[in-house]
Amino acid sequence: MKSLQQYIQEAKDKKIAVGHFNISNLEGFWAVVMGAKNLNVPIIIGVSEGERDFVGVKEILSVVKTYREQTGQPVFINADHTYSFERVKEVVDAGYDSVIFDGTELPLEENISITKKCVDYAKSVNPNILVEAEIGFIGKSSKLLDSVPDGVGRLTSVEEAVDFVNQTGVDMLAPAVGNIHGMVKGGEPALNIERISEISKAINLPLVLHGASGNSIEDVTNAINSGVAIVHINTELRVAYKQGLVKSLSEMPDEISPYKYLKGARSEMQKVVEDKIKLFTKI
Numbered sequence: 001m002k003s004l005q006q007y008i009q010e011a012k013d014k015k016i017a018v019g020h021f022n023i024s025n026l027e028g029f030w031a032v033v034m035g036a037k038n039l040n041v042p043i044i045i046g047v048s049e050g051e052r053d054f055v056g057v058k059e060i061l062s063v064v065k066t067y068r069e070q071t072g073q074p075v076f077i078n079a080d081h082t083y084s085f086e087r088v089k090e091v092v093d094a095g096y097d098s099v100i101f102d103g104t105e106l107p108l109e110e111n112i113s114i115t116k117k118c119v120d121y122a123k124s125v126n127p128n129i130l131v132e133a134e135i136g137f138i139g140k141s142s143k144l145l146d147s148v149p150d151g152v153g154r155l156t157s158v159e160e161a162v163d164f165v166n167q168t169g170v171d172m173l174a175p176a177v178g179n180i181h182g183m184v185k186g187g188e189p190a191l192n193i194e195r196i197s198e199i200s201k202a203i204n205l206p207l208v209l210h211g212a213s214g215n216s217i218e219d220v221t222n223a224i225n226s227g228v229a230i231v232h233i234n235t236e237l238r239v240a241y242k243q244g245l246v247k248s249l250s251e252m253p254d255e256i257s258p259y260k261y262l263k264g265a266r267s268e269m270q271k272v273v274e275d276k277i278k279l280f281t282k283i
């Protein structure tokens with residue numbers, strides 16, 4: 001099996017993207033891997049600090065590794081949004097495939113210095129681990145929002161991106177390019193495709209698009225054509241999971257077996273996964 005870095009580079013070269021899907025339980029895990037298996041593509045399972053605390057930091061890693069070894073299916077695990085060096089160290093030591101240090105709420109200098117500390121530590125433990133960082137604030141939510149959150153809107157400049165990469169040595173960068181975490185009711189602002197393209201050419205590293213739930217098909221496709229090699233989806237999966245669960249519970253009110261009524265939640269989530277993979281890989 002190729003490494004995660006090779007899959008990401010391959011995606012970038014082909015102008016497609018690897019899907020990054022967040023989960024917080026085993027139904028979510030199965031929804032993602034079954035969707036990826038059906039379409040025969042590599043996939044990244046994302047777990048934020050809160051999600052991995054719920055499902056188990058080391059436990060979910062074991063699930064992913066066991067599944068990957070048994071099936072040969074390229075499934076990788078990323079520690080999504082990690083807000084401190086200590087929590088980055090935890091997942092590096094555990095053996096995650098990649099990690100994102102999110103210092104976007106810190107002053108830029110501090111974001112740079114902690115990101116560099118994370119990169120240096122991670123590579124000293126595991127030279128193959130990928131470290132991603134972010135610049136520019138795109139909000140912190142994975143919810144349905146009434147309006148664009150405060151502080152969101154200023155785009156990452158090309159100079160900031162180049163400086164950041166040179167000073168930190170990250171493998172991948174998530175810039176603020178008009179994207180927003182969470183989903184804004186009534187539609188989201190457009191992505192700045194030109195900025196994505198300028199940053200991509202200037203830093204020559206794979207870009208990661210966060211907060212892609214709610215963005216238009218055209219915007220996501222153009223972002224991928226312009227250098228985005230990983231796209232994060234979370235909120236749309238959460239919405240689908242909950243809708244599937246509510247539907248199952250209402251259709252079988254007397255059913256008490258979780259493995260029966262949770263199937264509906266899992267399959268609604270899997271549908272979103274497959275739709276997004278088709279969009280990201282142009283299948």
Ligand SMILES: [Zn+2]
Pocket residue numbers: 081181210211232
């Ligand atoms: Zn994100």
